[in-house]
Amino acid sequence: xxxxxxxxxxxxxxxxxxxxxxxxxxxxxxxxxxxxxxxxxxxxxxxxxxxxxxxxxxxxxxxxxxxxxxxxxxxxxxxxxxxxxxxxxxxxxxxxxxxxxxxxxxxxxxxxxxxxxxxxxxxxxxxxxxxxxxxxxxxxxxxxxxxxxxxxxxxxxxxxxxxxxxxxxxxxxxxxxxxxxxxxxxxxxxxxxxxxxxxxxxxxxxxxxxxxxxxxxxxxxxxxxxxxxxxxxxxxxxxxxxxxxxxxxxxxxxxxxxxxxxxxxxxxxxxxxxxxxxxxxxxxxxxxxxxxxxxxxxxxxxxxxxxxxxxxxxxxxxxxxxxxxxxxxxxxxxxxxxxxxxxxxxxxxxxxxxxxxxxxxxxxxxxxxxxxxxxxxxxxxxxxxxxxxxxxxxxxxxxxxxxxxxxxxxxxxxxxxxxxxxxxxxxxxxxxxxxxxxxxxxxxxxxxxxxxxxxxxxxxxxxxxxxxxxxxxxxxxxxxxxxxxxxxxxxxxxxxxxxxxxxxxxxxxxxxxxxxxxxxxxxxxxxxxxxxxxxxxxxxxxxxxxxxxxxxx
Amino acid sequence: xxxxxxxxxxxxxxxxxxxxxxxxxxxxxxxxxxxxxxxxxxxxxxxxxxxxxxxxxxxxxxxxxxxxxxxxxxxxxxxxxxxxxxxxxxxxxxxxxxxxxxxxxxxxxxxxxxxxxxxxxxxxxxxxxxxxxxxxxxxxxxxxxxxxxxxxxxxxxxxxxxxxxxxxxxxxxxxxxxxxxxxxxxxxxxxxxxxxxxxxxxxxxxxxxxxxxxxxxxxxxxxxxxxxxxxxxxxxxxxxxxxxxxxxxxxxxxxxxxxxxxxxxxxxxxxxxxxxxxxxxxxxxxxxxxxxxxxxxxxxxxxxxxxxxxxxxxxx
Numbered sequence: 001x002x003x004x005x006x007x008x009x010x011x012x013x014x015x016x017x018x019x020x021x022x023x024x025x026x027x028x029x030x031x032x033x034x035x036x037x038x039x040x041x042x043x044x045x046x047x048x049x050x051x052x053x054x055x056x057x058x059x060x061x062x063x064x065x066x067x068x069x070x071x072x073x074x075x076x077x078x079x080x081x082x083x084x085x086x087x088x089x090x091x092x093x094x095x096x097x098x099x100x101x102x103x104x105x106x107x108x109x110x111x112x113x114x115x116x117x118x119x120x121x122x123x124x125x126x127x128x129x130x131x132x133x134x135x136x137x138x139x140x141x142x143x144x145x146x147x148x149x150x151x152x153x154x155x156x157x158x159x160x161x162x163x164x165x166x167x168x169x170x171x172x173x174x175x176x177x178x179x180x181x182x183x184x185x186x187x188x189x190x191x192x193x194x195x196x197x198x199x200x201x202x203x204x205x206x207x208x209x210x211x212x213x214x215x216x217x218x219x220x221x222x223x224x225x226x227x228x229x230x231x232x233x234x235x236x237x238x239x240x241x242x243x244x245x246x247x248x249x250x251x252x253x254x255x256x257x258x259x260x261x262x263x264x265x266x267x268x269x270x271x272x273x274x275x276x277x278x279x280x281x282x283x284x285x286x287x288x289x290x291x292x293x294x295x296x297x298x299x300x301x302x303x304x305x306x307x308x309x310x311x312x313x314x315x316x317x318x319x320x321x322x323x324x325x326x327x328x329x330x331x332x333x334x335x336x337x338x339x340x341x342x343x344x345x346x347x348x349x350x351x352x353x354x355x356x357x358x359x360x361x362x363x364x365x366x367x368x369x370x371x372x373x374x375x376x377x378x379x380x381x382x383x384x385x386x387x388x389x390x391x392x393x394x395x396x397x398x399x400x401x402x403x404x405x406x407x408x409x410x411x412x413x414x415x416x417x418x419x420x421x422x423x424x425x426x427x428x429x430x431x432x433x434x435x436x437x438x439x440x441x442x443x444x445x446x447x448x449x450x451x452x453x454x455x456x457x458x459x460x461x462x463x464x465x466x467x468x469x470x471x472x473x474x475x476x477x478x479x480x481x482x483x484x485x486x487x488x489x490x491x492x493x494x495x496x497x498x499x500x501x502x503x504x505x506x507x508x509x510x511x512x513x514x515x516x517x518x519x520x521x522x523x524x525x526x527x528x529x530x531x532x533x534x535x536x537x538x539x540x541x542x543x544x545x546x547x548x549x550x551x552x553x
Numbered sequence: 554x555x556x557x558x559x560x561x562x563x564x565x566x567x568x569x570x571x572x573x574x575x576x577x578x579x580x581x582x583x584x585x586x587x588x589x590x591x592x593x594x595x596x597x598x599x600x601x602x603x604x605x606x607x608x609x610x611x612x613x614x615x616x617x618x619x620x621x622x623x624x625x626x627x628x629x630x631x632x633x634x635x636x637x638x639x640x641x642x643x644x645x646x647x648x649x650x651x652x653x654x655x656x657x658x659x660x661x662x663x664x665x666x667x668x669x670x671x672x673x674x675x676x677x678x679x680x681x682x683x684x685x686x687x688x689x690x691x692x693x694x695x696x697x698x699x700x701x702x703x704x705x706x707x708x709x710x711x712x713x714x715x716x717x718x719x720x721x722x723x724x725x726x727x728x729x730x731x732x733x734x735x736x737x738x739x740x741x742x743x744x745x746x747x748x749x750x751x752x753x754x755x756x757x758x759x760x761x762x763x764x765x766x767x768x769x770x771x772x773x774x775x776x777x778x779x780x781x782x783x784x785x786x787x788x789x790x791x792x793x794x795x796x797x798x799x800x801x802x803x804x805x806x807x808x809x810x811x812x813x814x815x816x817x818x819x820x821x822x823x824x825x826x827x828x829x830x831x832x833x834x835x836x837x838x839x840x841x842x843x844x845x846x847x848x849x850x851x852x853x854x855x856x857x858x859x860x861x862x863x864x865x866x867x868x869x
Contacts, residue, residue, distance in 0.1 A: 048690030192714050395684045426646055473772035475752045481810030523772025
């Protein structure tokens with residue numbers, strides 16, 4: 001019985017509310033925001049200038065979980081992440097709307113959910129006596145709080161786990177390292193075939209089409225990323241879970257959603273009625289329709305699970321279901337209580353992980369170079385969200401994901417692999433795109449001097465040393481205004497035994513910043529004749545030797 | 554006014570080139586198994602001394618026209634409706650003042666003259682050493698060409714799929730290399746290098762500018778550089794070389810970066826003879842014309858004349 005029937009304003013609100021096509025509006029919003037997200041993803045690349053007009057990293061800056069974990073891990077307030085306060089405030093007002101209307105992964109899961117007909121674990125079915133729900137679903141829903149607590153505590157104690165469990169890291173990283181390169185390859189392949197073999201009459205049509213695709217849909221260059229299968233598998237697993245239950249990830253696992261849910265418990269926007277009507281005449285009740293399984297065993301709506309999709313509102317044949325702003329009184333739901341046992345278990349896991357991970361982590365290998373601006377490894381590991389934005393934006397495809405070279409906790413963090421790409425001297429895109437500041441944005445003059453590593457020559461491979469052949473392609477490309485690679489003209493023998501005069505390169509360590517272009521451009525097939533090593537990993541003997549070659553500094 | 558030795562300098566070359574292009578088309582369509590062969594031709598007999606123009610002035614756009622005047626403007630070099638490639642040095646992520654790339658105003662002026670001479674298409678490109686998006690933008694050349702707002706003039710990134718292997722029959726150091734299709738198919742290939750320091754070659758001028766239209770691992774060209782450059786230059790023979798010496802890079806080339814290494818000269822050096830252009834441009838660095846081994850080898854192997862006494866130098 002609607003108690004507000006006597007109030008004319010409120011009943012006017014109710015009738016206006018009932019007329020708005022909420023589901024249609026929600027779907028439109030989801031579509032528009034998904035397209036925006038994909039557009040931002042496409043924009044996350046170099047355009048030739050040092051400015052990024054837009055990037056997909058915005059999704060991290062508005063996510064409260066990212067803010068919380070980054071603040072806990074780094075023990076400082078990070079100004080970059082303040083937009084999350086707005087999202088959190090809106091959640092207190094509107095409930096878990098982010099999950100239903102905004103989240104790109106949520107939207108994609110909804111699409112997948114429509115396409116996947118079978119469910120292994122059916123949506124909550126209400127037997128005829130109107131009481132018991134599937135207990136499995138309820139137990140599982142506690143898992144997301146377990147993960148949330150574990151992540152937060154682990155972050156506080158020094159291991160940032162968000163990269164593996166944040167929906168945005170999972171989605172963006174898989175898109176960057178696997179989906180996007182695959183898309184570029186598979187779309188380009190037929191056009192390349194045509195350009196090789198088809199007559200001009202055909203290519204006259206296909207090439208302009210390809211040019212348009214390259215300019216608007218495809219990535220600028222064919223990227224390649226190591227270990228892409230792993231990130232892709234994680235994303236596929238999230239989608240595969242739709243086979244088990246609709247929005248499985250969102251209901252049972254997503255820690256960002258869990259945090260939104262905790263805030264949503266206090267939201268002002270509440271569903272009226274707060275439970276399934278006893279006299280429900282509909283074919284499927286609200287509880288059965290609910291894609292989030294948000295109704296508990298008493299058929300009360302749990303605000304921490306409701307993502308405001310409005311399906312129950314649109315689907316109510318009597319137009320009775322709706323949402324109102326109500327200051328007082330919870331919707332008639334049982335107060336949520338994460339069991340003490342569960343909390344202790346998740347806290348224990350959160351504490352144990354840093355202990356285990358830190359104990360097995362080893363020294364960084366000498367050739368593991370971090371992006372420019374990264375100073376201290378522990379701080380970097382705390383802040384890095386493993387989101388893959390830097391990998392995406394790197395102008396030369398130099399940044400690659402790490403597997404376990406940096407220890408267990410280094411998984412998916414970025415490293416510079418000079419043989420694959422080099423750090424462009426005037427480029428600071430990675431610093432601009434990093435949502436947490438793990439890669440800081442340095443002023444250009446500082447970036448020009450920041451030492452990522454030092455170039456060391458391998459005399460067994462480097463042509464002027466090993467074969468008496470002239471080269472110094474490395475010196476040619478060194479970008480420093482006063483080059484960090486110089487050469488000494490030396491008389492030696494070539495491979496045929498002839499006496500030759502060759503220019504043999506060496507590094508001026510006081511200038512080298514380890515950008516790696518010398519390694520990228522080295523013309524030897526296979527391993528380069530030069531490599532970039534971490535500053536502290538260059539043998540002292542090498543430093544002494546090169547110092548002797550410098551004329552005078 | 555046409556000088557006799559400038560009358561259709563491409564006759565002998567164009568016959569050979571037409572045959573080559575036919576072979577290229579056949580190979581691309583899969584009809585031929587092997588890539589087409591480009592024969593190394595000795596330099597066509599000159600009826601008079603090759604002309605070299607040295608122009609000085611501060612208005613760079615006007616300076617290009619001034620430098621081309623004694624050569625008959627662009628008319629001897631561009632045929633009506635022809636495909637022109639203007640090949641600047643656009644290899645580096647450097648600003649015009651840093652003297653690592655050809656000056657954008659020089660490129661713009663050259664493109665404008667080609668269009669005015671009736672070119673059907675003028676293509677500006679370079680296979681840059683730094684990221685092409687940065688190099689094309691920082692050099693100012695892409696913006697300069699686009700500012701002409703002429704659909705016939707384009708400055709676009711090079712396409713990896715358009716490199717084709719070319720066999721060099723009488724090549725001394727290399728027998729085959731990949732070349733960019735648009736450069737091979739040009740009716741007029743205009744060489745627009747900047748004059749600057751280079752660690753290995755000592756200077757990089759017109760002969761070395763061909764590096765921007767070849768594929769493959771270019772560092773391999775550094776072994777036996779002089780002979781390899783001559784081999785490459787025999788394939789894509791420029792009808793005109795205009796060396797941008799408006800400002801030159803004295804040290805730390807070819808990438809530069811320090812304005813202290815730049816010397817402003819307000820000079821352009823133009824000639825149909827690429828070797829003569831390089832020989833003269835070398836003197837701008839207070840070096841003798843035969844100082845570079847590449848220039849000496851090119852002269853020896855018949856690509857042009859290095860001895861400045863055998864060249865008609867016109868100063869404007």
